[in-house]
Amino acid sequence: MSDTLHIRGLEVERGNKLRTCLPVLDTTIEIPITIINGRNDGPTLLITAGIHGGEYPGIAAAMELGRDITPEDISGCLIMMHPVNIQGFWARRAFVVPEDGKNLNREFPGDVNGTLSQKTAWLLSQHFFPLADFYVDMHSGDIHEELHPYVYYPGLPNNEISEKSREVAKILDMEFMVRSMATTGAYNCAAISGIPSLLIERGGAGLCLREDIEAYKNDVRNILRKLGMFSRPVQPRRHSPRDVVDIIYLESMETGCWLHHIHSGDYVEKGQELGRLVNVFGETITSYYAEQDGVILYICPALAAPKDTVLVAYGKLMLD
Structure with missing residues (x-):
């Protein structure tokens, strides 16, 4: 990528960090976003959290990582959106965007002329997916879901995308991984467009426990290390995921x-x-x-x- 990142009116030069809010086109809604353009060249990792506003640990992890990681730590560019479904987050709503009642994760690739959910999906798929060399969507069990940590990797695009995604999934500190044959969801949409992608699940039941936040932060650090983007050491793993x-x-x-x-x-x-x-x-x-x-x-x-x-x-x- 070039030394300066240009995206939807935002500009971040090499070696700089930007923390701001990104407007969803033709709405009053703004999505919190952190962009860390590393001092050295490298891949671009896109991370979204809070596509479902009631799934908290990934949102909190992205907030804290965006605060703590510096451009000196990064080779390449780290882009994090936290939370994407900001309206559902403040309304404490499970799954849906309150304005249109739609499950945002089912609206990709979106519609520039559609409802808020569809406009948000279009914003990600048209302006952020093309920037990414790898994409991670951070979820949890929603307000009425209790789950054991696991990760989905895409199975439908082609063997190369699926295997690249699985290789990164294997370095996560969790017991289980699932090859998804679904065609819906942000990460599947990204994979179909040629971007290796994961959907990680940690925490749930409307809780935001410190142990889940820290585990999520370690997930991201491990991924950054795997992609050759991170200079800091990571914590040793207790588990390696099985299919x-x-x-x-x-x-x-x-x-x-x-x-x-x-x-x-x-x-x-x-x-x-x-x-x-x-x-x-x-x-x-x-x-x-x-x-x-x-x-x-x-x-x-x-x-x-x-x-x-x-x-x-x-x-x-x-x-x-």
Whole structure:
């Protein structure tokens, strides 16, 4: 890249840091953004946090990394947006952008003439994805999701993009990774356009725990080191992720109260009861059982479970 980064009216010269707010075109909404243009040349890493405004640890990690990392630490350029869904963040809303009720992560590549969600997706896909050599989208379990840390890497673009993404996923300090065959989502949109990408999941249930923030910061430092962008040492890892395949996203077939005794990270056996829906008098409506052996990636911890709520996501652990 050139010594000076120009993007949507922002200008950051080599060896400088800019922390400001970026307007979403034709709206009054501004997204907090940190751009660190390193002293030395190198790749560009794009990081987004808070595409879902209620997923807090990644947002806090990006805020703190943007504050603490200096241009002297970086070779190349680090761009972080935190949070992208600023309106959902302040409204404490799960998944959606309050102005249009849309799930921003389902609106990529967006529409310049669309609603706020679609304009935001268009801004990222048209103006930021083309700058990136690698893209990381930081998520958590939302306000009603408890999850065990894991990472998605794209499986649909081509083998080269998928393998480049997986090689970076392998250096994260977590137990599980999942090859996604989905076509939706910011990171899949980026991958389809030719950019190696990851979606990381850490924390959840509306919590912003210090241990999750620090783990996320270590994730980013490890990625920067892997990409040859970071000069500082990183913390040793406790885990190396293993592939989880054949993911089942179990959705509630009707509205009810969700009761369960399992947690994210638990291992379940085929035929084991995962939980049951009861009515408001405590009478069982439906019991749900595991269709296969597997590990629980995330679970709905909320009692209230409207129809089509994802109650449990679990998959088979691939043998080494």
